[in-house]
Amino acid sequence: MQKVWEATELEYAFLFTLRKVNSINTEGFKPFFNNLPVDPYIKGDYRLRRLSRFIVSGDRVIKLPHGYLFQPKEYNPLVGDIKREFTELDDGLVELDIFKHLVLAFSDSCKLHPEAEIGAHQIRTTCSPDNMGNPAPEGIHRDGTDFIGIFSVDRENIQGGETHLYTAKKEKPVFSKILNPGELLLVNDHDFLHFTTPIKPEIEAQGTRDVFVLTSPSLLIEA
Template structure:
């Protein structure tokens, strides 16, 4: 765990923090990853996802209207400068206490200002013996937001999928770790580039890596 306290920090900002969210049992999330629509913006049909945006108002989680994800090519050379549209998170998922606890944990850990917009990406990356899955097809990158949270929900029949943080693209990573279910990695997007290595099956058959990625600001627009 690393933190910074100084006059140049983003108000309350940290560098990165890895924590286990003990209030969340990841088994409750797992059924909701089986019906994710294919991400149409990535070739290969190996990634599925949903996306919604929220604000935390006092102790309530409020879902905001549907929006479009937009990043410039400066941040996402693969699909930047495109208005991307994804299906919303399942209403039954949003009602779960464990989902609310996840968003609250992100908001509290980053000390977000009241009613800051939070984007929640629900993503499954799949792989098979013939096709590896690439959780970060854009390569080493920043998202173009302030804070990022990567929460691991499940890993089934896979090896790889190690998350790296870099202070510069051509430097060696300053952090590298496989995120296991229940672990939440919080990242200051202004300070680090991030990347997750491809996954491949440990045995014959399909392998999957399920995560929630949270960002604030949400990167969504109307």
């Protein structure tokens, strides 16, 4: 795994990492981002989303029953303290070897306990010549979990969407990068806040940013 840090920030080297997951060809994911339901909890209809939860057992990725996403308002001031429900990931996506490789890469990299629950958020953020898209409408934040993985699937006709990590809201970011397809950023949620800048089109047409966000614990509660 490649360690990533600012030259003057060596003390953070083991708290976040960036790696390229070479076993994953992101082309296989792309068709499954074309039928995502709109996130009903965010105004503007520019964010689309599915969500499922899993555990890893050996080299198997096991899908768990449906659950609800819940974050306290202290972590998500925009939609915290709301029991949110999202459509499950498509069965065809979950059955892909590349999806299994993604979940295993996250679990292995974070050294998760075999029974640790993992939330897999499939998210598309859209933008148009008239409207920017906001991948992080809640602003600079923590998710309220232990580990976060942000995996870039695709960037189509967009500029922006740069991911930042912070040790405090009023400090400068210690990490700033546009995540390219195939890159997985792993973050200790206890030590860093994160944010992704808004996106806008490069040319006069719709733009899209497709990612998976993995969390453990999953932040999901039983249905």
